Amino acid sequence: MEITSFIIARRDKALLVGDYSLYRQQLSRRLLVVRKKLNVSSTGRKYTPKAPITAQDIAGNHEFAHLLLLSAERAWAFAMHMKSTHGADTNTKGIKGSTKRHVVSRFHKANVFAGHLVKLLQEMNKDGALTQPLLEARAYEQSLQGALRFEKGNWEKCLQSYAETRLLYTALAQSRGPKQDELFKDLLSNSVDPSIRDAAYQMKLPRTMSIETIVQRYVPSDNDSFVAEALRLHPQLLQESGTAGRKNMAGDLADVPQTITWRSRTVKLEDATTAQALASVAAAETRLKSFLAANQDSDRRALAAAYDDVLLPSQDAVDTTKTAIDELTAEGVPQGDPRMQALQITRTAVNYNLVEWRVGRNRVLCGDQDGAKFESEPIKQLKKPRADGKPREEQEESDGRKLTRLKERVVLYDSTIQSVDSVKEFPGVAADQAFMRELDGKQAYFSSLRCLAIARSHMLHGKNRNALALLSRALHLSSQTLSSSSDEPAAGGVPKLDLRPAETKFLNDLLERSVLQHRALVELENLTSAKSQSNFKPPPMIERLDEYPPDGVDLTNLVTYPPKLQPVPVKPIFLDVAWNYIDYPGRPKRGTATAADRIIGGAEPKQEPKKEAKKGWFGFGR
DSSP states (O other), rough: OOOHHHHHHHHHHHHHSOOOHHHHHHHHHHHHHHHHTTTTTSSSSSSSOOOOOOHHHHHOOOOOHHHHHHHHHHHHHHHHHHHHHHHSOOOOOSSOHHHHHHHHOOOOOOOOHHHHHHHHHHHOOOTTOOHHHHHHHHHHHHHHHHHHHHTTTHHHHHHHHHHHHHHHHHHHHHHHHGGGHHHHHHIIIIIIIIHHHHHHHHOOOOSSSSSHHHHHHOOTTTHHHHHHHHHHGGGGGGGTTTOOOEEEESSEEEESSSSSETTEEEEEEOOOOHHHHHHHHHHHHHHHHHHHHOOTTHHHHHHHHHHHHHHHHHHHHHHHHHHHHHHHHHHHTTTSSSHHHHHHHHHHHHHHHHHHHHHHHHHHOOOGGTTTOOOOOOOOOOOOOOOTOOOOOOOOOOHHHHHHHHHHHHHHHHHHHHHHHHTTTTTTTTTOOHHHHHHHHHHHHHHHHHHHHHHHHHHTTOHHHHHHHHHHHHHHHHHTTTTTSSSSOOOOOOOOSOOOHHHHHHHHHHHHHHOOOOOOOHHHHHHHHHHHHHOOOOGGGOOOOSSSOOTOOOTOOOOOOOOOOOOEEEEEOHHHTTTOOOTTOOOOOOSSSSHHHHHHTTTTOOOOOOOOOOOOOGGGOO
């Protein structure tokens, strides 16, 4: 019986398209369907006592457990709807009075339904064993109880409830494996962890205290069989706060850093959430380096996809750092405060690290030497043999496919240049002149690669002049990167934003050879075109009177002499009129003379007497 997935699936589906009010309406309709299916719907009066659900009912049909879960969720959705409605109203200062009592009553009702489900599941297990459905039900009950105590302002008991909830969900995530890891991770990051942070803030706990330390301090380990069972399954869930290693949701051991270094400045990590995020980034980087070292010959798309495992935690680190800065700003902490200064340096460091991994992913997608080498890719041959039994000939890559690949590289270069340019807007970067020159050199390196890719597209079209201009521009940009490249290779050999002298020198040598080659091609084209123009004689000037001679008038080519026999148009309008009077061969003879013939023959047509026009209205004279 899946309890957590049953609840989260319905929440996500409803809240994706609506709010808590829509979720409550869907739950009410679903409750009606389940009650009719179980034949427990009330008939007659509205408020009639219903038969209580027993453990035997749940053992016979799991829909009875779903009935309790749906009832608890409906009460929770009603409370959350009231909180969101009054929270959006800026004119009121919080929820007070009868509304506050109503919200508390809804949370209490949801907690009653969840607690009843836990008792029934305990009755089903006569041997006293704690199954996973029972642990999920207990974690769900404690989350609702924590929400109730949060509304009442009982912060210490609220932390106890949420600490037990987090401990149980973490144990369930490690038991279920990586497939269900995202489910519990989203549940904790969206609802449980923010509530723990808010309650810890109300209790004036230090901000540097991590969530794991709070859970260890406030989890009710005494006389709690559920916590004991979770610790029995995973003894390392609760560790001493001073240990350097902690396990994340997937069960991997991660070292939590205490400091971070950026450009010869080392600051202490003030926010525990940011430290946890950086530990996840470090673990992901280690896994990526191992994967790239073991799969160097793999397809570049597969290697680039492995970078996503580092980009996601890096983005989480950026988000948590920004959240910590926003919280200090909301508290009125000035920018000159040491805590704010440390967070600003941390923000620059984590943002730059994210940009480095994005650029590294683009460089892997570009291919060898960041796309400086451009070779034809083999075309996949059909495995089916030919009908005549002859082997299939290998086909070369078409120009259209080459142009498509070049367009993809230009898009990657544009994204890389934009990412490098965004680094200049990070806090404290503009004041570092040496770092700005280094960024300009890296930006020039990728700009030269972009010009090289566009020049190759012009080469495929046979436009050597345009290709030469772009190659000359690329060579100029490449020369700026020779002095800014670092002598140290990238860490672990993983492509990132750092450039090595061998890479910049290879690109510069390649561009020098290409420029010399295309200068020779353009010179040959100029000589060929000049020779062809010398043998060409334009028409005489009399036939080009509508053109202005830019090189002057050629007095030896005014008219054609001696004149040649040429067809000339001969009065087409006159011939059309004469058609009526000329007997052409093959034209039928006219039977009667026309009016024109009578005029020509001297016979004038008789004129008919004119009729007197009628005067007045309706033909009556006046």
